[in-house]
Amino acid sequence: MSKPLHRPTLVVVIGILGFMLAVAFNTNTRLHGAQPDRASDLATVVHNMEAQRGDLEVRLADLRDQVAELEEVAASEQGIRDTFTNEIEAARLAAGLTGIEGPGVQVVLGDGSDVAPGTDPNLYLIHDSDIAAVVNALFVGGAEAIDVNGERVVATTPIRCAGTTVLVNAKRLGGPYTVSAVGNSDALYDAVISDPAAGLLFESYRAQFGLDVSVIKLSEVEVSAYRGSFRPTYAVQAEDGDA
Amino acid sequence: MLVLVLALALGVTLGLLTDIGVPPSMLTYAGVAVLAALDSCISGVRSSLEETFTDRAFVFGFITNTLMAGFIVFIGDRIGVKELYLAAVVAFGVRVFDNLGVVRSIMFRRRGWE
Incomplete structure (x- = not known):
């Protein structure tokens, strides 16, 4: 220290x-x-x-x-x-809003070709009434779906004459008219051929006026869907529903 | 020598008992200041042994060393060279060991151990 x-x-x-x-x-x-x-x-x-x-x-x-x-x-x-x-x-399906395919018949309705001189040319033509008759005959035969040149025939479908054309669903159609129907093809065929109104087309009228008409049974027929509108103005559903 | 050790022990005890601390951000300052103080004290011991000790030089050296150390850390912080405090640490550390070596050799000589 x-x-x-x-x-x-x-x-x-x-x-x-x-x-x-x-x-x-x-x-x-x-x-x-x-x-x-x-x-x-x-x-x-x-x-x-x-x-x-x-x-x-x-x-x-x-x-x-x-x-x-x-x-x-x-x-x-x-x-x-x-x-x-x-x-x-x-x-x-029932209303016709869907395309349909199944067995059935195809009815072709074409005007006659050679109009004999001095005869009424109207006789050689396919008229709205002819188409209506065929459609009705097909329904008689149990058709489940029908269209005319792709225009579906539904509950409100009118078929009427409009000059040289036919209106179906307000659509102007020209001939030849192809009516497609789905159902039992035999029953449909028989119904069309034997129908009092439509049957004439395929027998006497065809022979007489040279109408280009035919009924073919097919195993596969396509029917178009209804493309129009559906706007009821007066129709109101009944109060008890099913009335 | 015993007096110095006792003084050191007393200071440490006092510091621990009062439990005074500096803000954590100032820890570097405190550490470098402590190192500067340590350097001053060791050199004070050395100059005492060499009979060149003056109160004024010692106290002044102690204060300036400590302040300068703090200043270097501060400058380092300011100019973005935080590692600048290492300069003070190294400088004081080297001086501490230098002085310690001198002190040791002087004391050894006095006691006739060499």
Whole structure:
């Protein structure tokens, strides 16, 4: 222990150095002391999130059960909807709003070619009444769907004369007219041939005026869908529905 | 020598008991200042042993060292060279060990260990 080291300033300043060391140490300790806190914070966060996950898993299970229940309900509703869809489809089919294919007959009605001199040319032509007769005969034979040159014959379809053309569904058609009908082809054929009005076309008239007419049985006939509108002005559904 | 160690221990104890700290952002300042103070004290011990010690030079050196160290850290922060404090750390560290070597050799000589 040598004497010069006992200088008061040196002692005091070294004391200050010690104090400063402690201050730095304190600060550092606090800084690092904070880290375990942060770590424990993170641990808390993790624990909370795990708890949340547990809750969410329970909720997920609940929701899955609900989904299963709803799927069952939906399945039964699907049944109801299917029923409605089927009814609508049937209604559309009956209303003529769908294209039809099936066995049936095709009736071709063409004007006669050689008009004999001095005779009425009208006799050599196919008239709206002829087409109407054929259509009616086909319905008699049980036709389920009929079109004329692609114009579907529905409940409100008029067939009328318009000069040299025929209007079907307000559509102007020119000959030759092809009437397609789906149904029992034999029954349809017989109905057309034996019809009092239509039958004449294929026998005496054809022979007499050279009409280009024919009835063919087909295993596959296509009938177009009704493309027109349907806007009843006076027709209102009866109050008791089916009246 | 024992007095100095006791003074150091007293200062540390006092500091720990009062539990005074600086804001975390000032930790670098505190550390470099401590290093500067340590350097001053070691050089003070050395100059004492070499009989060149003067109170004024010692206290002045202590204060300027500490302030300059803090200033260097501050400048480093300001000009975006945060590592500038390393300059102070290295400089003071080298000086600490230099002075420590001198102190050691002087004391060894005095005690006749060499």
